[in-house]
Amino acid sequence: MTRYEKVAAVLRERIEHGIYRPGDRLPSIRAVCQEMEVSISTAQEAYRQLMDATLIESRPKSGYFVLPGRAPSVLPSISRPAQRPLDISQWDQVLELVATQRDDNRLLLGRGVPNLEYASLKPLSKILGGLHRSADLHGFNYDKLSGSPELRQQVAKLAVASGCLLHPDDILITTGCQEALSIALRLLTQPGDVVAVDSPSFYGTMQILKASGLKALEIPTDPQTGISLEALELALEQWPIRAIQVTPTFNNPLGYTMPPARKRALVQLAQRFDVAIIEDDIYGDLSFTQPRPPTIKSFDDDGRVLLCSGFSKTLGPGLRVGWMAPGRYRDQALHMKYVSTGASATLPQRAVAEFVAKGHYERHLRVAIRQYQRQRDVMIGWVQRYFPEGTGISYPQGSFLLWVELPAAVDCVRLNERLARHNVHVAPGSLFSASGKFRQCLRLNYAFTLTPAIETAVRTVGELAGEMVGESRASLV
Amino acid sequence: MTRYEKVAAVLRERIEHGIYRPGDRLPSIRAVCQEMEVSISTAQEAYRQLMDATLIESRPKSGYFVLPGRAPSVLPSISRPAQRPLDISQWDQVLELVATQRDDNRLLLGRGVPNLEYASLKPLSKILGGLHRSADLHGFNYDKLSGSPELRQQVAKLAVASGCLLHPDDILITTGCQEALSIALRLLTQPGDVVAVDSPSFYGTMQILKASGLKALEIPTDPQTGISLEALELALEQWPIRAIQVTPTFNNPLGYTMPPARKRALVQLAQRFDVAIIEDDIYGDLSFTQPRPPTIKSFDDDGRVLLCSGFSKTLGPGLRVGWMAPGRYRDQALHMKYVSTGASATLPQRAVAEFVAKGHYERHLRVAIRQYQRQRDVMIGWVQRYFPEGTGISYPQGSFLLWVELPAAVDCVRLNERLARHNVHVAPGSLFSASGKFRQCLRLNYAFTLTPAIETAVRTVGELAGEMVGESRASLV
Incomplete structure (x- = not known):
């Protein structure tokens, strides 16, 4: 075990024992150096390892923080694709996602588009x-x-x-x-x-x-x-x-x-x-x-x-x-x-x-990243609150896309059909497979400025998914 | 023979007999109607047929004109490509033509780029x-x-x-x-x-x-x-x-x-x-x-x-x-x-x-077309004056590209090598063939505002091509 791995192991133990709890600020790099008698680069590398393990995160100008406690079951499961080369299908679904842009009143919760409303973009115009x-x-x-x-x-x-x-x-x-x-x-x-x-x-x-x-x-x-x-x-x-x-x-x-x-x-x-x-x-x-x-x-x-x-x-x-x-x-x-x-x-x-x-790009990135990081946590909170029990959620350390794995009873292509009445659309997981797997998964975008209307839409997704889970249980009885 | 074909045949005969000579204005549509007792659309169709045959041309707001007399030998010859499917080569030459843009002091006489200097484009900006x-x-x-x-x-x-x-x-x-x-x-x-x-x-x-x-x-x-x-x-x-x-x-x-x-x-x-x-x-x-x-x-x-x-x-x-x-x-x-x-x-x-x-597009087209039509004739005049005897020239009724077929002794890839010293470049004909044919041909662009510098460059092309013809003759002696 190298020196930085030892430091990381000590910190990890403290997190797992609740000494540092979710949301807590961790000791500064300097404090770790003094306490454990290691160099700055060793302390930094240890923190980097904990970030890679998504146990902690750094927030600009604030320091390192323990991430919300997540039971392992909350993460989506490892994929088990077919073990042979496949032809690709799913173009119809992709077309529906990418072709519906203007003249479309639906709220496309799954689009891969960043937030284009930040003032930091204006110099580009x-x-x-x-x-x-x-x-x-x-x-x-x-x-x-x-x-x-x-x-x-x-x-x-x-x-x-x-x-x-x-x-x-x-x-x-x-x-x-x-x-x-x-x-x-x-x-x-x-x-x-x-x-x-x-x-x-x-x-x-x-x-x-x-x-x-x-x-x-x-x-x-x-x-x-x-x-x-x-x-x-x-x-x-x-x-x-x-x-x-x-x-x-x-x-x-x-x-x-x-x-x-x-x-x-x-x-x-x-x-x-x-x-x-x-x-x-x-x-x-x-x-x-x-x-x-x-x-x-x-x-x-x-x-x-x-x-x-x-x-x-x-x-x-x-x-x-x-x-x-x-x-x-x-x-x-x-x-x-x-x-x-x-x-x-x-x-x-x-x-x-x-x-x-x-320097506008760097400035714009800082603005966007800060917003996305906050909005990730808000969106995860909504999914945890509104989606059926047993839903897995990713925890990305960048970008603005969330992967949500619903209970197996939910088919997100059918979910989208039900959502159409509410003018809401998610990106169904089957888009991301050669052969239509991941039907119980969906992608959400949290780059939106998160208004109550978005929360209502996310809640609707969760409730309709919950209905599908309920129907599936009922049909088993 | 339909009615318009008869009218066209009469007019064609007059042109061939020198009754209407190159550069002459032809009778107006109305005059043809009266003389031959046909409808306006018949007269128009007859003129259209003569234009398709490149015997006459219409000039905006001026009427129809007989085109400069051209001996058949002046046109490039019909192509005789290989009679079997071929793999394509010539990427190196294409790359040279399309990759050299900025930081290139050469005058690229063969580029396929329109004139971008007309004020009629400014509304687009x-x-x-x-x-x-x-x-x-x-x-x-x-x-x-x-x-x-x-x-x-x-x-x-x-x-x-x-x-x-x-x-x-x-x-x-x-x-x-x-x-x-x-x-x-x-x-x-x-x-x-x-x-x-x-x-x-x-x-x-x-x-x-x-x-x-x-x-x-x-x-x-x-x-x-x-x-x-x-x-x-x-x-x-x-x-x-x-x-x-x-x-x-x-x-x-x-x-x-x-x-x-x-x-x-x-x-x-x-x-x-x-x-x-x-x-x-x-x-x-x-x-x-x-x-x-x-x-x-x-x-x-x-x-x-x-x-x-x-x-x-x-x-x-x-x-x-x-x-x-x-x-x-x-x-x-x-x-x-x-x-x-x-x-x-x-x-x-x-x-x-x-x-x-x-309506800016239509206005811009009118400007560009009028210029290109004039410049075509100027460029053809230069080629006739400066290029070796036996050179064939196309006579396009639109666009801004001229095809020039030089005597067989001229290899335009080698010609370009000699032109490099003069900072001039033409599009060699071999670019336009799967297998490097048309080496004695080249493409010229007449969209340029035709300055004395362009004339000098065209003259240089003609003179260096003439040298190649001379060298070939000398080597045969």
Whole structure:
């Protein structure tokens, strides 16, 4: 046991014995150093380990706090997907979720859209407005195929926080993260190939697999530590897997963050089997703790990780500004980018570059993160209060998406049918599976400004789910 | 012979006998009606036929004029591509053309970019600026997956001029025409499939074929009437062709416009063999005559034509606003659009919709078309003056691209190497072939405001090409 593990073990024991109780502030780093006679970095590493275990959290300018006590049963259960490659279905459900936008009075509680109401976003409007109004019409011309050099430079700077040393030329700007994921999958595969994915998995990626004629091999995934490396290893031995696709940080939808050691181990596993990793880090900047968790890419020493990200979850998806760091696949990615959409739109790139360069991005992140962290706890409180007994809830350390596992009697596709009368819609869990699993699960968004109307909607979801549980019991009698 | 064909034949005879000479104004429609005792629509149809034959042209508010006399040898020769499906190469050359944008002091005479300096574009900047500055941050949210309803409505209205009756729901907004073409090809094919293309053919489409593992079957193409229907029919009998990809109006690069009767015949041929047609109409609105030529889509009565277009060649490629009317393939196209980039960027769509709705688009087209028509003749004059004897030149009735066929001794890839010293670059013809044919051809852009510097550059191209012809002769001695 290393020194920091010993410190962490002592602190963990005190939490488990109720010496520090949920909501309590923990001793400061300095206090721990004095008490246990260790260095600052050791104390920090111990706290980091406790955060990774979701026992504590850090709050900006306030310190470290014990997280609300959660019985283990409150976490969603580990996934048990089929043990063979599957064709993807569920497009109809995805279409319903993504196609209903305007002219839709329903409250879409499950959408993956950030809060766009914060004043800290306004400088971006101003910058975009200014760029467009400037007499110069060069903004209507193409930018470089790989993207605006200014933006690539800012992205390279931002990536340092996730442990990556990227050169601006390592980066391609894309039309949203979706194009980055699409490019990555297309350049690595041929129709019929098998791709290993975490499970549940983002429906957008699953639909790329469907469109490209690929098969998904869903790997069991732990709601705290992510994709099972043990199951993945077995799968790599058994199947001709062409790529591993994961969202290891603030996973959508499960909410976990893979501990750094597991991220490193995943790279080593991929190296052993000579497989590429597609890392979706679209939520990575929305970390409730600082520094943000490292990417898998930060452990990549032979260019096999294709890191995909963008600004859709921080600045807004309507901008369509994404990026990728495709490692050793840069040339193929550039070709795929060209044939997919040509160069990316010019002025949005320059505007985002200016927004980041002037410090607005960092300021906006601070605002959004603080709100999301609070709203997570409010939303969890509502789910605990209004949802049927036996409901499991994730506890994400970043981003704005909650995964809720209801009792097995609840079918969330049918739940949505009942919710339609109330103009409410959730993202049913089956969206996140190749074959319609996770029907008793749903995804909630807590980026909304949480008004009483939202609380009423969440309560309605819980009550109608409760009715389904009741009906199921009655039918058993 | 119908009545209008008789009228056209009389007029054609007069032109051929020098009664009306190049540059002469022809009798007005009204005068023809009186002289030949026919209806206005018959006279108009006769003039339309002569325009299709590129014997005359109409100039806004001035009337009809005889085109400059051209010996048949001045037109580029009909293409003789390989008679078998080919894998695509040439990405290196395409990359050189599309990747060199900023930080490049060279004059790129071959780029496919419109003139972005006209004041008639400025309202678009104002509208975009206004939309972005407005306090409302909804512009950062997704729009509908199929695109902004406002823009789809405007596109449907514009399509009427090309003979299409489209409902806004028939239209998908895309990230530039390139995404539309990419979606169309991907949804119709599997890797290894054969696609029939006109030849020469737009390099962007060829690279989509390459990225998707498709084979191009290049069909001989006439520089006046387009893809050979006879050769295409033979090819359809011989090969398992999955789709026909053409740019039938103001073809890039050859410049021809398929006569309406041939467009209709192409649809019938596709129906006979049950093959889809991908129609690239990106240059269609830049017609020097009004009304603009009909699209192939306008003859499509069973939804097999996937019409692809956008605003890159009229308003600017940096906006990345394109669209497609995928006919019976709408559902698959929507899925492919989702996986490719998600919804398209929100505010550029709304801005273009407003620009069109307020009449700015029509005004801007008038300005651009008038300039391009004049500049075409200036550029042709320069090529005739400065290029070696035996050079063939296209005579497009719209758009801003000229196809130049030099004597066989000239290799335009090598010509570009020599031009590099003069900071000049042309688009070598080999870009437009699957297998590097058309090396003695090049594409010139006449959208530039034609300054003495441009004339000097064109002269340099001609002189260096002349040197290559001279060297070839010398080596034969």
